[in-house]
Amino acid sequence: MTGTNTGPHPAPTDSSRIHAILGMVGDKWSLLVVCNLRHGPRRFTELKRAIDGVSQRMLTVTLRNLERQGILTRTIHQVMPPHVSYELTPMGATLCATALPMVEWAFENSARIDDARTKYDARALKTG
Amino acid sequence: MTGTNTGPHPAPTDSSRIHAILGMVGDKWSLLVVCNLRHGPRRFTELKRAIDGVSQRMLTVTLRNLERQGILTRTIHQVMPPHVSYELTPMGATLCATALPMVEWAFENSARIDDARTKYDARALKTG
DNA sequence: CAGTATCCTAAACGATACTG
DNA sequence: CAGTATCGTTTAGGATACTG
Numbered sequence: 410m411t412g413t414n415t416g417p418h419p420a421p422t423d424s425s426r427i428h429a430i431l432g433m434v435g436d437k438w439s440l441l442v443v444c445n446l447r448h449g450p451r452r453f454t455e456l457k458r459a460i461d462g463v464s465q466r467m468l469t470v471t472l473r474n475l476e477r478q479g480i481l482t483r484t485i486h487q488v489m490p491p492h493v494s495y496e497l498t499p500m501g502a503t504l505c506a507t508a509l510p511m512v513e514w515a516f517e518n519s520a521r522i523d524d525a526r527t528k529y530d531a532r533a534l535k536t537g
Numbered sequence: 538m539t540g541t542n543t544g545p546h547p548a549p550t551d552s553s554r555i556h557a558i559l560g561m562v563g564d565k566w567s568l569l570v571v572c573n574l575r576h577g578p579r580r581f582t583e584l585k586r587a588i589d590g591v592s593q594r595m596l597t598v599t600l601r602n603l604e605r606q607g608i609l610t611r612t613i614h615q616v617m618p619p620h621v622s623y624e625l626t627p628m629g630a631t632l633c634a635t636a637l638p639m640v641e642w643a644f645e646n647s648a649r650i651d652d653a654r655t656k657y658d659a660r661a662l663k664t665g
Numbered sequence: 666c667a668g669t670a671t672c673c674t675a676a677a678c679g680a681t682a683c684t685g
Numbered sequence: 686c687a688g689t690a691t692c693g694t695t696t697a698g699g700a701t702a703c704t705g
Contacts, residue, residue, distance in 0.1 A: 423589075424587070424591075425589050425590040426643075426647055427569065427640055427644050428566070428569060428590060430643035431565040431639075431640070431643050433650065434650070435563070437556050438556070441552055441556060441559075459552070462552060462556060463552075477654055477657040477658075478653055479649065479650060479652070479654070479657075500646060500653075503646075504646075507641075507642045510635040511559075511635050511636060512559070513635075514631065514635045515558035515559050515563065516551060516554065516555050518628060518631075519555075521607065522558060522561065522562070522628075525605070525607025525628075526605055526606055528607075529607075530605075
Protein backbone atom coordinates (compact mmCIF):
# COMPACT_ATOMS: atom_id res chain seq x y z
CA MET A 410 0.00 0.00 0.00
CA THR A 411 2.72 2.42 0.88
CA GLY A 412 5.39 1.15 -1.40
CA THR A 413 7.83 1.04 1.52
CA ASN A 414 5.80 -0.70 4.19
CA THR A 415 6.10 -4.41 3.57
CA GLY A 416 4.42 -5.43 6.84
CA PRO A 417 0.92 -6.80 7.14
CA HIS A 418 -0.49 -3.51 8.39
CA PRO A 419 -0.03 0.13 7.40
CA ALA A 420 2.48 2.17 9.36
CA PRO A 421 0.99 4.70 11.82
CA THR A 422 1.79 7.72 9.66
CA ASP A 423 -0.15 6.25 6.75
CA SER A 424 -3.38 6.34 8.72
CA SER A 425 -3.41 10.06 9.33
CA ARG A 426 -2.58 10.75 5.70
CA ILE A 427 -5.25 8.37 4.42
CA HIS A 428 -7.70 9.74 6.94
CA ALA A 429 -7.09 13.26 5.69
CA ILE A 430 -7.57 12.32 2.05
CA LEU A 431 -10.69 10.30 2.76
CA GLY A 432 -12.02 13.33 4.59
CA MET A 433 -11.58 15.42 1.47
CA VAL A 434 -12.92 13.17 -1.24
CA GLY A 435 -14.41 10.19 0.57
CA ASP A 436 -17.49 11.65 2.16
CA LYS A 437 -20.86 10.36 1.09
CA TRP A 438 -21.98 13.25 -1.11
CA SER A 439 -18.64 13.38 -2.90
CA LEU A 440 -18.74 9.71 -3.81
CA LEU A 441 -22.27 10.07 -5.14
CA VAL A 442 -21.32 13.12 -7.20
CA VAL A 443 -18.27 11.40 -8.65
CA CYS A 444 -20.29 8.32 -9.56
CA ASN A 445 -22.92 10.47 -11.23
CA LEU A 446 -20.27 11.96 -13.50
CA ARG A 447 -19.01 8.60 -14.70
CA HIS A 448 -20.66 8.85 -18.13
CA GLY A 449 -19.50 12.38 -18.86
CA PRO A 450 -20.24 16.01 -18.02
CA ARG A 451 -23.43 17.01 -16.27
CA ARG A 452 -25.00 20.28 -15.26
CA PHE A 453 -25.74 21.52 -11.77
CA THR A 454 -29.45 20.94 -11.94
CA GLU A 455 -29.02 17.50 -13.46
CA LEU A 456 -26.83 16.49 -10.53
CA LYS A 457 -29.27 18.02 -8.08
CA ARG A 458 -32.07 15.96 -9.56
CA ALA A 459 -30.01 12.78 -9.74
CA ILE A 460 -28.72 12.96 -6.19
CA ASP A 461 -31.95 12.92 -4.34
CA GLY A 462 -31.77 14.39 -0.87
CA VAL A 463 -28.82 16.70 -1.38
CA SER A 464 -29.50 20.35 -0.60
CA GLN A 465 -28.49 23.06 -3.04
CA ARG A 466 -25.94 24.30 -0.55
CA MET A 467 -24.34 20.90 0.03
CA LEU A 468 -24.14 20.22 -3.70
CA THR A 469 -22.40 23.56 -4.26
CA VAL A 470 -20.00 22.98 -1.36
CA THR A 471 -19.25 19.44 -2.51
CA LEU A 472 -18.63 20.48 -6.11
CA ARG A 473 -16.31 23.34 -5.08
CA ASN A 474 -14.42 21.00 -2.81
CA LEU A 475 -13.99 18.35 -5.50
CA GLU A 476 -12.88 21.01 -7.96
CA ARG A 477 -10.34 22.22 -5.43
CA GLN A 478 -8.86 18.73 -4.97
CA GLY A 479 -8.52 18.30 -8.72
CA ILE A 480 -11.24 15.65 -9.00
CA LEU A 481 -13.45 17.54 -11.43
CA THR A 482 -13.51 20.66 -13.58
CA ARG A 483 -16.14 23.38 -13.73
CA THR A 484 -16.91 24.93 -17.10
CA ILE A 485 -19.13 27.95 -17.69
CA HIS A 486 -20.84 27.87 -21.09
CA GLN A 487 -21.71 31.32 -22.38
CA VAL A 488 -24.73 30.33 -24.40
CA MET A 489 -28.36 31.30 -24.02
CA PRO A 490 -29.38 30.49 -21.42
CA PRO A 491 -25.91 30.28 -19.82
CA HIS A 492 -25.10 27.09 -17.94
CA VAL A 493 -22.32 25.32 -16.05
CA SER A 494 -21.10 21.78 -16.54
CA TYR A 495 -18.97 19.53 -14.36
CA GLU A 496 -16.66 16.83 -15.64
CA LEU A 497 -14.23 14.38 -14.05
CA THR A 498 -10.51 14.98 -14.46
CA PRO A 499 -8.30 11.95 -15.24
CA MET A 500 -7.62 11.63 -11.51
CA GLY A 501 -11.34 11.95 -10.83
CA ALA A 502 -11.98 9.12 -13.26
CA THR A 503 -9.65 6.83 -11.31
CA LEU A 504 -11.44 7.77 -8.09
CA CYS A 505 -14.73 6.99 -9.79
CA ALA A 506 -13.44 3.57 -10.77
CA THR A 507 -12.55 2.67 -7.20
CA ALA A 508 -15.59 4.37 -5.67
CA LEU A 509 -18.20 2.66 -7.82
CA PRO A 510 -17.71 -0.77 -6.21
CA MET A 511 -18.18 0.85 -2.78
CA VAL A 512 -21.40 2.52 -3.86
CA GLU A 513 -22.63 -0.72 -5.39
CA TRP A 514 -21.69 -2.55 -2.20
CA ALA A 515 -23.73 -0.04 -0.18
CA PHE A 516 -26.75 -0.59 -2.38
CA GLU A 517 -26.50 -4.38 -2.46
CA ASN A 518 -26.01 -4.73 1.28
CA SER A 519 -28.52 -2.19 2.55
CA ALA A 520 -31.12 -4.83 3.42
CA ARG A 521 -28.56 -7.01 5.22
CA ILE A 522 -27.36 -4.02 7.23
CA ASP A 523 -30.88 -2.96 8.18
CA ASP A 524 -31.43 -6.49 9.36
CA ALA A 525 -28.26 -6.63 11.44
CA ARG A 526 -29.07 -3.30 13.04
CA THR A 527 -32.58 -4.36 13.99
CA LYS A 528 -31.27 -7.52 15.61
CA TYR A 529 -28.54 -5.66 17.47
CA ASP A 530 -31.02 -3.14 18.84
CA ALA A 531 -33.44 -5.85 19.91
CA ARG A 532 -30.67 -7.64 21.74
CA ALA A 533 -29.45 -4.41 23.33
CA LEU A 534 -32.94 -3.79 24.70
CA LYS A 535 -33.01 -7.15 26.52
CA THR A 536 -29.45 -6.88 27.81
CA GLY A 537 -30.09 -3.34 29.01
CA MET B 538 -26.36 -1.12 -9.96
CA THR B 539 -29.91 -1.50 -8.79
CA GLY B 540 -30.86 -4.54 -10.73
CA THR B 541 -33.96 -2.77 -11.97
CA ASN B 542 -32.55 0.54 -13.13
CA THR B 543 -31.24 0.04 -16.63
CA GLY B 544 -30.62 3.74 -17.30
CA PRO B 545 -27.23 5.39 -17.34
CA HIS B 546 -27.71 6.96 -13.91
CA PRO B 547 -29.13 5.75 -10.61
CA ALA B 548 -32.75 6.50 -9.86
CA PRO B 549 -33.39 9.24 -7.29
CA THR B 550 -34.46 6.85 -4.55
CA ASP B 551 -31.19 4.95 -4.81
CA SER B 552 -29.20 7.98 -3.78
CA SER B 553 -30.82 8.45 -0.41
CA ARG B 554 -30.46 4.77 0.36
CA ILE B 555 -26.82 4.71 -0.71
CA HIS B 556 -26.18 7.92 1.17
CA ALA B 557 -27.60 6.43 4.34
CA ILE B 558 -25.49 3.28 4.08
CA LEU B 559 -22.33 5.18 3.27
CA GLY B 560 -23.02 7.31 6.32
CA MET B 561 -23.08 4.19 8.46
CA VAL B 562 -20.11 2.24 7.21
CA GLY B 563 -18.35 4.55 4.77
CA ASP B 564 -16.89 7.19 7.05
CA LYS B 565 -13.14 7.54 7.26
CA TRP B 566 -12.54 5.87 10.61
CA SER B 567 -14.77 2.93 9.70
CA LEU B 568 -12.92 2.26 6.47
CA LEU B 569 -9.59 2.38 8.25
CA VAL B 570 -10.81 0.00 10.97
CA VAL B 571 -12.19 -2.44 8.42
CA CYS B 572 -8.96 -2.39 6.45
CA ASN B 573 -6.96 -3.01 9.60
CA LEU B 574 -8.94 -6.17 10.25
CA ARG B 575 -8.28 -7.65 6.84
CA HIS B 576 -5.73 -10.20 8.07
CA GLY B 577 -7.80 -11.45 10.97
CA PRO B 578 -8.90 -10.52 14.50
CA ARG B 579 -7.21 -7.69 16.39
CA ARG B 580 -7.52 -6.29 19.88
CA PHE B 581 -8.67 -2.82 20.87
CA THR B 582 -5.22 -1.54 21.73
CA GLU B 583 -3.70 -2.99 18.56
CA LEU B 584 -6.23 -1.08 16.49
CA LYS B 585 -5.67 2.06 18.52
CA ARG B 586 -1.95 1.83 17.83
CA ALA B 587 -2.39 0.98 14.15
CA ILE B 588 -4.87 3.76 13.42
CA ASP B 589 -2.78 6.71 14.37
CA GLY B 590 -4.76 9.80 15.27
CA VAL B 591 -7.97 8.12 16.36
CA SER B 592 -9.11 8.97 19.88
CA GLN B 593 -10.14 6.25 22.28
CA ARG B 594 -13.68 7.54 22.18
CA MET B 595 -13.92 7.56 18.38
CA LEU B 596 -12.45 4.07 18.13
CA THR B 597 -15.01 2.77 20.62
CA VAL B 598 -17.87 4.55 18.87
CA THR B 599 -16.73 3.33 15.45
CA LEU B 600 -16.33 -0.26 16.62
CA ARG B 601 -19.78 -0.32 18.26
CA ASN B 602 -21.32 1.13 15.15
CA LEU B 603 -19.68 -1.41 12.86
CA GLU B 604 -20.75 -4.21 15.18
CA ARG B 605 -24.30 -2.88 15.08
CA GLN B 606 -24.36 -2.91 11.26
CA GLY B 607 -23.10 -6.48 11.17
CA ILE B 608 -19.67 -5.60 9.77
CA LEU B 609 -17.64 -7.07 12.62
CA THR B 610 -18.01 -9.15 15.76
CA ARG B 611 -16.79 -8.36 19.25
CA THR B 612 -15.51 -11.22 21.37
CA ILE B 613 -14.57 -11.02 25.03
CA HIS B 614 -11.87 -13.51 26.00
CA GLN B 615 -12.00 -14.48 29.65
CA VAL B 616 -8.34 -15.17 30.12
CA MET B 617 -5.77 -13.47 32.30
CA PRO B 618 -5.55 -10.64 31.63
CA PRO B 619 -8.99 -10.46 29.95
CA HIS B 620 -9.10 -8.96 26.47
CA VAL B 621 -11.47 -8.20 23.60
CA SER B 622 -10.95 -9.00 19.95
CA TYR B 623 -12.68 -7.72 16.83
CA GLU B 624 -13.11 -9.69 13.65
CA LEU B 625 -14.81 -9.08 10.31
CA THR B 626 -18.04 -10.90 9.53
CA PRO B 627 -18.42 -12.37 6.01
CA MET B 628 -20.24 -9.18 5.02
CA GLY B 629 -17.48 -7.15 6.62
CA ALA B 630 -14.94 -9.03 4.54
CA THR B 631 -16.75 -8.04 1.34
CA LEU B 632 -16.78 -4.42 2.49
CA CYS B 633 -13.07 -4.68 3.17
CA ALA B 634 -12.47 -5.98 -0.33
CA THR B 635 -14.19 -2.97 -1.90
CA ALA B 636 -12.82 -0.45 0.60
CA LEU B 637 -9.16 -1.40 0.22
CA PRO B 638 -8.85 0.01 -3.32
CA MET B 639 -10.35 3.30 -2.09
CA VAL B 640 -7.87 3.50 0.77
CA GLU B 641 -5.03 2.66 -1.57
CA TRP B 642 -6.28 5.29 -4.00
CA ALA B 643 -6.27 7.85 -1.18
CA PHE B 644 -2.69 7.03 -0.32
CA GLU B 645 -1.41 6.97 -3.88
CA ASN B 646 -3.08 10.26 -4.83
CA SER B 647 -2.40 12.30 -1.72
CA ALA B 648 0.50 14.20 -3.31
CA ARG B 649 -1.49 14.95 -6.48
CA ILE B 650 -4.40 16.23 -4.40
CA ASP B 651 -2.18 18.43 -2.24
CA ASP B 652 -0.80 19.85 -5.44
CA ALA B 653 -4.19 20.55 -7.00
CA ARG B 654 -5.39 22.22 -3.82
CA THR B 655 -2.36 24.49 -3.63
CA LYS B 656 -2.86 25.59 -7.22
CA TYR B 657 -6.56 26.18 -6.73
CA ASP B 658 -5.95 28.33 -3.68
CA ALA B 659 -3.25 30.34 -5.41
CA ARG B 660 -5.60 31.01 -8.31
CA ALA B 661 -8.44 31.90 -5.97
CA LEU B 662 -6.23 34.50 -4.28
CA LYS B 663 -5.58 36.30 -7.57
CA THR B 664 -9.16 36.10 -8.80
CA GLY B 665 -10.46 37.23 -5.42
C1' DC C 666 -7.00 -3.79 29.17
C1' DA C 667 -10.91 -1.87 27.34
C1' DG C 668 -13.73 0.67 27.98
C1' DT C 669 -17.79 4.54 30.00
C1' DA C 670 -19.28 9.23 31.25
C1' DT C 671 -19.24 14.06 30.92
C1' DC C 672 -18.22 18.38 29.08
C1' DC C 673 -17.36 21.37 25.51
C1' DT C 674 -16.01 23.31 20.97
C1' DA C 675 -15.94 23.32 16.04
C1' DA C 676 -17.69 21.76 12.01
C1' DA C 677 -21.54 20.05 9.14
C1' DC C 678 -25.83 20.77 7.52
C1' DG C 679 -30.69 22.38 6.34
C1' DA C 680 -33.80 26.25 5.56
C1' DT C 681 -34.55 30.38 3.69
C1' DA C 682 -33.92 34.49 1.16
C1' DC C 683 -31.60 36.88 -2.31
C1' DT C 684 -28.78 37.59 -7.12
C1' DG C 685 -26.08 38.06 -11.83
C1' DC D 686 -29.85 28.52 -14.24
C1' DA D 687 -26.59 28.31 -10.83
C1' DG D 688 -25.43 29.95 -7.55
C1' DT D 689 -24.20 33.21 -2.69
C1' DA D 690 -25.29 34.79 2.07
C1' DT D 691 -26.95 34.33 6.53
C1' DC D 692 -28.91 32.06 10.40
C1' DG D 693 -29.80 28.49 13.55
C1' DT D 694 -29.59 23.70 14.82
C1' DT D 695 -27.54 19.35 15.01
C1' DT D 696 -23.77 16.39 15.06
C1' DA D 697 -18.94 15.01 15.25
C1' DG D 698 -15.36 14.60 17.86
C1' DG D 699 -11.40 15.91 21.28
C1' DA D 700 -10.02 16.21 26.28
C1' DT D 701 -10.33 14.53 30.54
C1' DA D 702 -11.50 11.75 34.36
C1' DC D 703 -13.15 7.55 36.09
C1' DT D 704 -14.13 2.00 36.22
C1' DG D 705 -14.88 -3.39 36.14
